[in-house]
Amino acid sequence: MFGQILFITMALVIVVTSIGVVAVRNPVRSALNLVANFFALAVLYLFLYAQFVAAVQIIVYAGAIMVLFLFTIMLLNLGSPSELSERGEIKRPVTWGLALLFVIVLAGGVFVRLPEAQPTADDLGTVQMVGKFLFTDWVYPFELTSILLLIAIVGAIVMAKRRL
Amino acid sequence: MDAVPISWYLILSAFMFAMGVTGVVIKRNPIVIFMCIELMLNAANLAFLAFARQQAQLGAQVAGQVFVILVMAVAAAEVAIGLGIIVAIYRLRDTINVDEMNLLKF
Numbered sequence: 001m002f003g004q005i006l007f008i009t010m011a012l013v014i015v016v017t018s019i020g021v022v023a024v025r026n027p028v029r030s031a032l033n034l035v036a037n038f039f040a041l042a043v044l045y046l047f048l049y050a051q052f053v054a055a056v057q058i059i060v061y062a063g064a065i066m067v068l069f070l071f072t073i074m075l076l077n078l079g080s081p082s083e084l085s086e087r088g089e090i091k092r093p094v095t096w097g098l099a100l101l102f103v104i105v106l107a108g109g110v111f112v113r114l115p116e117a118q119p120t121a122d123d124l125g126t127v128q129m130v131g132k133f134l135f136t137d138w139v140y141p142f143e144l145t146s147i148l149l150l151i152a153i154v155g156a157i158v159m160a161k162r163r164l
Numbered sequence: 165m166d167a168v169p170i171s172w173y174l175i176l177s178a179f180m181f182a183m184g185v186t187g188v189v190i191k192r193n194p195i196v197i198f199m200c201i202e203l204m205l206n207a208a209n210l211a212f213l214a215f216a217r218q219q220a221q222l223g224a225q226v227a228g229q230v231f232v233i234l235v236m237a238v239a240a241a242e243v244a245i246g247l248g249i250i251v252a253i254y255r256l257r258d259t260i261n262v263d264e265m266n267l268l269k270f
Contacts, residue, residue, distance in 0.1 A: 052229070069195060076250070114170055152244045
């Protein structure tokens with residue numbers, strides 16, 4: 001019962017902040033909505049036995065990535081909504097309607113008889129367990145990730161240089 | 165503590181994904197468009213973790229969580245490159261309205 005109330009509270013926060021990211025005009029407020037969304041999502045990750053992922057969600061997403069976003073907004077001085085006029089057009093209500101339809105279609109697919117949650121070990125999402133599998137079964141994807149990050153570093157430096 | 169059925173997580177994930185798609189379609193500010201992409205990636209992460217709970221073997225259950233970590237690494241790389249591109253375009257053209265970015269070369 002307590003778990004259901006907590007889930008519904010967090011789901012409401014996620015729903016409101018997801019709409020907020022899209023509907024708000026000021027990009028800084030969009031970013032703050034997204035931060036709140038990530039925190040509520042981290043709580044849901046705890047429900048799914050993913051303790052390590054929940055911690056990484058807060059540290060990497062809410063910490064590092066969103067700071068990068070806010071830094072760029074401040075750097076380009078885009079804090080005021082008048083910089084980019086988000087004009088009301090015909091495409092906006094049409095898009096919201098299509099989004100609603102998309103939710104119905106995606107959520108409708110859920111009702112095709114899903115298997116229920118399986119019993120699991122209590123230490124499923126701990127650092128030890130995730131690390132053990134990350135460095136044995138998934139070591140090649142993990143190493144590929146390091147190459148991807150290297151490419152991202154090189155690309156960011158190339159992008160930031162004024163003259164090549 | 166399986167408080168709620170798995171399908172609730174998936175419906176929530178579907179809603180987050182649809183909001184992300186909506187934002188990518190209607191927004192003109194590329195930074196907000198990137199935030200909406202993050203929203204979609206997080207919806208996928210939530211679905212990964214929810215589906216991982218449906219697996220019987222321990223290896224498959226942990227695999228869902230490993231995938232979420234890999235997705236986060238991809239998202240971090242994507243944000244670093246994307247915001248670099250936005251700053252570079254702003255430096256060249258003094259605007260970042262996506263409706264005006266219709267040339268590959270200028």
